[in-house]
Amino acid sequence: MRRGLVRAVRGKTITGVAFSPVLPRQLSCVIDVNVTDRKILEIHRHGKLLSFRLSDGVDLLAHLGMSGRFVLRPFGQRHDHFSWELNGATHLTYNDFRRFGRLEFGSSERARNGLGPDALTTDFRGSVLAIRTRRPIKIVLMDQTIVAGRGNIYACEALFRARIDPRRAANTLNPDERTRLVRAIKEMLSQAIEHGGSTLRDYRGTEGQAGDFDAEFLTYGRAGQPCHRCGPTLAITKVTLDGRATYFCQGCQF
């Protein structure tokens, strides 16, 4: 999503704003700051946090939650919440039907302080996962304060690729396994980005395009289907961890 936003809105000036009269609480701050005539200098991402740096040094921080999306069309469709007109021509509209997304003005540096390293940077190494907790490794991978940038799907997929059982207590992973897991996460996320993300149901890029990395899923949503490593003799299993659907193969993930 960041890549699409950079192409479409970086360097442009905000020339108008529009809001829904019934803004979700978590978005109410967007009316607090008058952004007209400010320029979008850059768009950053750290984990799941997007930030738009505006020309006066303030950042608009955006977390898309489950169904938030930025689209390049004028405000007006169902579940549109706010919109910026850019250079008197382009429109950047935020749409979020489940309304779990959050927007706020603030400092992206400060917001990042509460997050672990982004999973695609060199700061994310095996040592980041060398923690004492007995929580399942999958729960640790979803904890954004430890490492930022995966949710339920990509935690399952990475653990399959690294051949590690999602239920394993995190403190039982040895250094080799931690390194394997870090490498698997980086490879998988890079591929997912090249595929334009995963349009399981709702996700769309800025141009409304679907991402097709969900065709590459090896575990998520595949309960009962053959394991890609073990063949038809073993099926992908679904369990619940911390209330979240968790898919893995009992044959090749230890």
Add this chain to the structure above:
DNA sequence: TAACACCTGTTC
């Protein structure tokens, strides 16, 4: 650590 809350939409 678990349960629940926040939302809407889809599927069973």
Add this chain to the structure above:
DNA sequence: GAACAGGTGTTA
């Protein structure tokens, strides 16, 4: 009508 869905924050 119930269950479930990619996330996270609060409460018990």
